[in-house]
Amino acid sequence: MKDAHGRHVTGRVSWRKFAVLSVPAFAGTAALAIALANGALAASFAVSGQQFKVSAASLEGEGFAQYGGVDQNARGDLLPVAVTAIKKADLHKLCQSVVTTLPVIGDISLNLTAGGGKTPVKATDLFVDATQLSGNASFNNIEIGRDASTLDKGPATAQGMQDLFAQQADDVNITNLRQTAWATNAGTFRLAGLSMKISKGKKECF
Numbered sequence: 001m002k003d004a005h006g007r008h009v010t011g012r013v014s015w016r017k018f019a020v021l022s023v024p025a026f027a028g029t030a031a032l033a034i035a036l037a038n039g040a041l042a043a044s045f046a047v048s049g050q051q052f053k054v055s056a057a058s059l060e061g062e063g064f065a066q067y068g069g070v071d072q073n074a075r076g077d078l079l080p081v082a083v084t085a086i087k088k089a090d091l092h093k094l095c096q097s098v099v100t101t102l103p104v105i106g107d108i109s110l111n112l113t114a115g116g117g118k119t120p121v122k123a124t125d126l127f128v129d130a131t132q133l134s135g136n137a138s139f140n141n142i143e144i145g146r147d148a149s150t151l152d153k154g155p156a157t158a159q160g161m162q163d164l165f166a167q168q169a170d171d172v173n174i175t176n177l178r179q180t181a182w183a184t185n186a187g188t189f190r191l192a193g194l195s196m197k198i199s200k201g202k203k204e205c206f
Contacts, residue, residue: 042069042083042129043183049073051131052098054184055205056091056115056177061126063087064139065154067166071129071182079182081129085158086172090120094191095205109203114191125155125187132180139169155187178206 064086071079096112115121143153144167148160153168160166 042081042127043071043185045183046074047071047079047129047182049075050098050100051180051182052096053205054128054177054179054181055093055095056121057093057175059089059091059135059172059174059177061086061089061172061174063154063170064172065151065158065166065168067148067151067158067160068164069129069160079131081131081182082133083158083160084128084130084133085154086126087124087155089123089126091115091123091177092120094121097204099202099204106200107202108198108200110196110198111203111205112194112196114194117193119192121192122190123186123188125157125185126189127155127158127183127185128179128181129183130179130181133178135174135177137172137174139173140171142169143167 064084066082066084069081069083071081073079092115094113094115098110100108100110102108146166146168147162148164148166149162151159151166151168153170
């Protein structure tokens with residue numbers, strides 16, 4: 001590398017610039033470490049290395065809250081998620097799928113379905129740690145931009161970190177629900193008409 005006078009110079013690091021650029025990263029890491037120490041992990045268990053897909057024809061829920069969180073896998077990796085928490089939920093035509101790729105065998109799919117008849121799947125204190133969610137949603141008395149640490153419409157433990165964005169509503173209705181998630185927790189989970197199948201190949205809910 002040459003300077004303005006054509007002389008060869010070696011590359012040097014400006015520690016002042018390095019410090020300025022590093023402060024936000026270090027601050028973010030420190031804040032996350034403090035949050036984890038205070039029990040801010042979204043899931044209460046180490047999640048697997050595989051995300052799964054969930055779909056439903058419709059979901060009707062009472063007591064809705066949504067906020068950012070972090071999951072952790074068995075390797076200690078931190079995984080950002082959007083936590084959706086609902087006090088009581090009814091899901092019609094629920095489907096859950098996960099695909100595992102094995103040496104020699106190839107793709108193996110596990111599919112679970114329930115709530116396809118007159119009785120829906122029923123859940124209480126439902127928490128879904130998702131990375132993607134879509135559908136047609138409607139809310140009653142929604143509050144958008146509320147501090148995550150002050151949420152009070154969802155399950156009792158549905159609160160995030162102070163100063164972070166969150167939203168909540170008295171109830172939620174979603175049709176054509178599609179979501180990809182790392183984890184699901186529920187106080188109770190009743191699956192009417194449960195069916196589970198394992199098959200070769202990639203067979204997902206959507």
